[in-house]
Amino acid sequence: MRLSRYFLPVLKETPSEAQIASHRLMLRAGMIKQASAGIYSWLPLGYKVLRKIETIIHEEQARAGHLPVLMPTIQSSDLWQESGRYDAYGPEMLRIRDRHERDMLFTPTAEELITDIFRAHVASYKDLPLTLYQIQWKFRDEIRPRFGVMRGREFYMKDGYNFDLTKEDALHAYNRHLVSYLRTYERMGLQAIPMRADSGPIGGDDTHEFLVLAETGESEVFYDSEITELKFGAREIDYDSHDQCRAVLEEFTSRYARTDETHDEAVFAERVPEARRRQARGIEVGQIFYFGTKYSEPMGATVQTPDGKSVPVHMGSHGIGVSRLAGALIEANHDERGIVWPWEVAPFQVGIVNVKQGDATADAASEGLYKALTAAGFDVLYDDREERAGAKFATMDLIGLPKRVTVGPRGLEKGVVELTDRRTGESEEIKPELVAERLS
Amino acid sequence: MRLSRYFLPVLKETPSEAQIASHRLMLRAGMIKQASAGIYSWLPLGYKVLRKIETIIHEEQARAGHLPVLMPTIQSSDLWQESGRYDAYGPEMLRIRDRHERDMLFTPTAEELITDIFRAHVASYKDLPLTLYQIQWKFRDEIRPRFGVMRGREFYMKDGYNFDLTKEDALHAYNRHLVSYLRTYERMGLQAIPMRADSGPIGGDDTHEFLVLAETGESEVFYDSEITELKFGAREIDYDSHDQCRAVLEEFTSRYARTDETHDEAVFAERVPEARRRQARGIEVGQIFYFGTKYSEPMGATVQTPDGKSVPVHMGSHGIGVSRLAGALIEANHDERGIVWPWEVAPFQVGIVNVKQGDATADAASEGLYKALTAAGFDVLYDDREERAGAKFATMDLIGLPKRVTVGPRGLEKGVVELTDRRTGESEEIKPELVAERLS
Known part of the structure; x- marks a missing residue:
């Protein structure tokens, strides 16, 4: 992408309403804009990060054998009456009346609707195990939304639901999700620690939250320091085992x-x-639940067992805060100059700074690098604006692309460009034609 | 994907509430399930089609130089008061009051919000032209929703907005969108004809709707038959020209x-x-508008011209009904046995039917083909269930995958499998190892 054709409205001043680093940096880097209290628009740079997070989640869900669906944001109150949660949920549920005066709501979670889909279509143990998930917008009418997308009202979430014949199978689904979530966060360059938590309005017997340690976290956490040394790493796993x-x-x-x-x-x-x-303090970026027959029993979601009995299906649910992750990633990856994106979720992986736009040699070299790196499969942002070099560097530092290539007449005279790592700040001079290889 | 591990709840009976082919077939093929009036859940097969449609739209938008954003579904009424549409929109707008008694709404379109983003961040002609778009859920509280996803209340839509310095530039954006939309629909195997239309509540001077001819279309259309012979085809275009x-x-x-x-x-x-x-009758699958300064003027979205004047920006908007397209594609592509997907939007491109599951030779050959075709990059659904061959054929016909490979002991004795085209019904016997090449 050429910056002259992009929409990257960076802010020079720090917005006064933003209390934490991720909120400040998302506003300053032109990733989001507040639409109303706790509700945000995602501008191109923010949208790109959101999609990268989403893609990793989809890939890891597929690996674990989970199937994607998409449920509506607006639901009728009927199913929530069946489960008993309509009255229990309180004022955080955004309640709506449609033109026919029917009670509707903007869904904060979807246990009821997925159970309704299940009971309509699945009748036999032969169709189990089954795990369906979605990545969809949710709404929670927080009384005091704050911290930008970290505690917004409209938020993007991955929510999954497993259906199993026995408690043992459902607990395997629980374990499988824990494994899958560990892999998911690690791929984003995040350490998220599973911690025993409270099940809240979802209910159930067993639950773990995944927490990213960060000073600005809303939860207070207590742990054995050995836990921070654990890594899932590149090990192979059979999700059926x-x-x-x-x-x-x-x-x-x-x-x-x-x-x-x-x-x-x-x-x-x-x-x-x-x-x-x-x-310490931690940011909750996901949670898994086992709640057995809490929804299947009142809603009559039963299956036939191999010996012909009818039993309520065992369930659990699992969530990852997708929009919140964008914020959590920044809380865990920034310095005084701006964001420091991990490679896998960076909106662009490489930035090219042409320090002398308009200089024929610098323009040609930048253009050549832009094309070569793009052809090699990298996501590249080429700052081709007529701007001072200092302003270009500041923008690159602020938006936090992992690698920067600086192209200028002085280096080109020696046949080199400069390759800089955003995290370490280390630079090296390198021939332009070797940049793609070095980045691979 | 192995069907034994998929969630494909096909229905034997035709649902009585469905009046048109696409609605019937989407329910029967397990693509969607109604959640409440005019509101649907997308099951795995339907979700996959939706994503394929979405991907084509994103790719064609990128090609035209348009930038993706994501705006919230819930908006405050304030901006709609500014533009004057809050009162004008009528009962189709889903109005909501939050816990602080603020007037909110579920957005049916986003001219106001995008204009607000623009005026906050863009001040100079130097940042133009700019086109931002999103693919996001919308809500329109139809009094009588019907025809499944074709006229639902909650629907998925691509909506784009161009910002230009002059009327001439904005008309170029209009033309560019027309070209881009022609390409988009053609890639999906659809002929969508641009027709002069009425601008409705969006307003403006110039508008074309894109219509797919179909008996079940809601619009009556009148046209010169020569128009159906036009094709955009593979021609190259410079979107800046x-x-x-x-x-x-x-x-x-x-x-x-x-x-x-x-x-x-x-x-x-x-x-x-x-x-x-x-x-004839037609299904509207998209619309483009030029409306000049209709929103920028009341909302104060101005830019500096090269000679330092401040002028309201010229705008247009453009929509593609993403969820509706899933239905329109089926209206245009089905027969008495089921759906006939065009290759580019098919949920899976190839289905493998093992007619004798449990037979060691047939299982091994099917398994081998499944792996080989998947490795070759095809999206494959392998029916590995213990089911009668007839039921497997009926399912494949119903869900409409473009190609079917039938694997059975009799063919394998001769060293062949059967490759069948869903649209023509033509079959050929072919060595299993040649199938991937033939499909390329």
Whole structure:
């Protein structure tokens, strides 16, 4: 993309309403614009990050055998009456009346609707196991929305639902999701720690939240420091194997790690040596639940067992905050000059700065690099504006592309351009024709 | 994808509520399920089609130089008060009050919000031309929703907005969109004819609707039969060239083609020889508008001209009904046995039917083909269920994959499988190892 043809409205001043780094930087880098309280438009740069996050989630969901669907944002209240949550949900649910005076709502989650789809179409154990998920907009009418997309009212979320014949199978689905989520966050360059949490309005027996450690996190967390050394890494996993998935769950959850909702100081002191006890703040970026027959029983979602009995299906649900992740990624990856995107979720991977736009040699070299890197499959932003070099550098630093190539007449005289790493700040001089190879 | 692990709830009976082919077939093929009146969930097969349509639109928008954004579904009423449309829009607008008693709405279109983004960030002619678009859910509270996704209440739509310094530039944006839309529809295997239409609540001077001819269309259309012979085809176009884009517009709109809103019987009779006069029905799948300063003036969206004057920006908007296209594609592509997907938007391109699941030779050959075709980059659905061959054929016909490979012990004895074209019904015997090459 040529910056002269892009829409990147960076702000020079720091917006006064933004209290945390991600909110400030998303506004300054022209990623989002507030539309109304807690509701944002995603401008091209922000949209691109959102899509990259989404793509990683879809790929990892497919790997785990989960199937994508898309449910509507506006639902009738009927199903929520059936489950008993319509009255229980409180003022965070955005309630709507349509032109025929029917009670509708903007869905904050979709256990009821997915259970309705299931009961209409699945009748036999033969069609199990089944996990359906979607990435769709949700609404939660927060009384005091804040922190930009981290605690907005309209938010983008991956929500998945598993259906299994037995509790054992459903617990395997729970473990499988834990594995899949670990992989998903790691691919984004994020360490998200599963912590025992409270199940809140979703309900159920078993739940873990995934937390990214960050000073600006809203949750207080308590954990054994050993847990931060764990990595899922590149290991192979068979998602059908109960044993393999359970082993990962045990590895990642056997050490003490809890949010303040479930924290127990006595247990913490007893199980964790003092030197490893940590208290910190964390951003919740996902949660998994096992809740058995909580929805299937009242809603009559039953299946036939192999011996002809009819039993309610065992369920769980699982969420990843997609729009919130854009913010969490920035909280975990920024410095005083701006964002520092991890490679996999960077809106563009490489920025080309032509320090002397209009100079025939610099223009030709920049243009050649832009075409070569694009052809090599990189996502490239070429700053071809007639601007001072300093302003171009500041913009690149602010929007945080992992690599920058600086092209100028002085280097070109020596036959080189400069390749700079945004995170380390390290630069090297390199022949233009070797840049693509070096980045691979 | 193995069908045994997929969620494809096909229906044997034709649902009584569905009046038109696309609605019937989408329900029967397990593509959608009604959630409430005019509101649908997209099951895996339907979701896959929706994504393929969306991908083509994104690719063609990028080719034309348009930039993707994402605006929220819930907007405050404030901006709509500014433009004067809040009161004018009527009961089709879904109006909502949030917990702080603020008037909100579920957006049916986004001229106001995009103009607000523009005026906040763009001040100079140097940043023009600019075209921003999104693919996002919209809501229109139809009094009598019907025809499934063709006239639903919650619908998925591509809506784009151009900003230009002069009327001439804005008319070029109009022409560019016309070209881009022609390409987009043709890539989906659809002929969508641009017809002079009425501008409705969007307003403006100039507008064309794109109509797909179909008996079940809601619009009555009148056109010169020569128009159906036009094809954009594989020609190259420079989207920056005013002349090239204008020439395409002239080629595709110079013949008489109008919806009933603008039809004039006298002009029709005068300009079109009787033998070429056609009256038919059409499905509207897109519309483009030029409306100049209708929104920029009341909302104060101005830019500086090269000589330092401040002028309201010239605008237009452009829409493609994404969810509606899934239905329109089926209206234009089905037979008595089911859907007949065009290759580019087919949920899977190839279906493998193993007629004797459990037979070691047939299983191994099917498995081998599934792996080989998938590795060759095809989207393959392998029916590996323990089902009668007849039921498997019926399912494949119903869901309408372009190509079917039938694998059975009898053919394998001769070293062949059967490759069948869904549209023509023609079959040929072919060595399994040659199938991938034949499909390329």
